[in-house]
Amino acid sequence: MATTDPPDSPGSTNHSEIAHSSVTTDKSVDLDAIRDRLDHVHDPELDRSIVELQYVEAIEIDDGAVTVAFVLPTAWCSPAFAWMMATGIRDEVEVVSGVTSVTVRLSDHMHGDEITTGVNQRRSFDSVFEDAEDGIMAVQQKLDEKARFARQHSAIKALQQGGLDPDQIAPLTRADIELDFSSDLAAVTVQDGALTVTVARDPLAEYLNKARETGLVADESDRLFADREGEPLASDPESFESIVRDARLAAANIEGQGAICESLHESRNGVHFD
Structure with missing residues (x-):
């Protein structure tokens, strides 16, 4: 594709x-x-x-x-x-x-x-x-990896909402994803090209940006998803769900910290969030 x-x-x-x-x-x-x-x-x-x-x-x-x-x-x-x-x-x-x-x-x-x-x-x-x-590059790398893993939760959730199961999600590579920037959809090819499904584009696009920045996804053949350490996502249900839960926790932690910072920013600097 x-x-x-x-x-x-x-x-x-x-x-x-x-x-x-x-x-x-x-x-x-x-x-x-x-x-x-x-x-x-x-x-x-x-x-x-x-x-x-x-x-x-x-x-x-x-x-x-x-x-x-x-x-x-x-x-x-x-x-x-x-x-x-x-x-x-x-x-x-x-x-x-x-x-x-x-x-x-x-x-x-x-x-x-x-x-x-x-x-x-x-x-x-x-x-x-x-x-x-720590040097600034080391700090940046740690934060980028954390963000990449947190974004992975939303990307996998979008794929699951599109009807894909762990066996289809785990082996996905960059070549299996086509982002359509004229719409809000992405096309995902699975089963060696036998099936194509459409899913929400933005979670995948945002994840791919960060996966590219961290070097996880550099080539068309690179696997899309990985655990915190960068090891490819396993397809067996137990391992898959464990990593998905871990990514969900990472995303929740960032979201929670963001809510705290918004509150502090409003109190200190007079800005307002919806």
């Missing part, structure tokens, strides 16, 4: 989610383009866009020079996580047409000055936080 890789973007940006941000612009750069790129930047612990989470506090544009200020739910959020978001903002915004420079500012954080200065000077995390136990 021909396959189509999911786009990097999580979808169209809901600009109302950053409506509380202050904006100063001279029209030298497309503001919507900046907002769309910011939607690519995720809180690595919550696996959600900083746009959705309403972290963007201000966007200033002055003759191609862009400044983005962001704020987190607490002043003591992990400096490693804050660093990842700050560098993500810088890297995403600087590819927008017309942008000549990007300045990132982390507001109201106990390490805000160090992170703001370090990221804008393009220093490494280790050079700014010399006492950090």
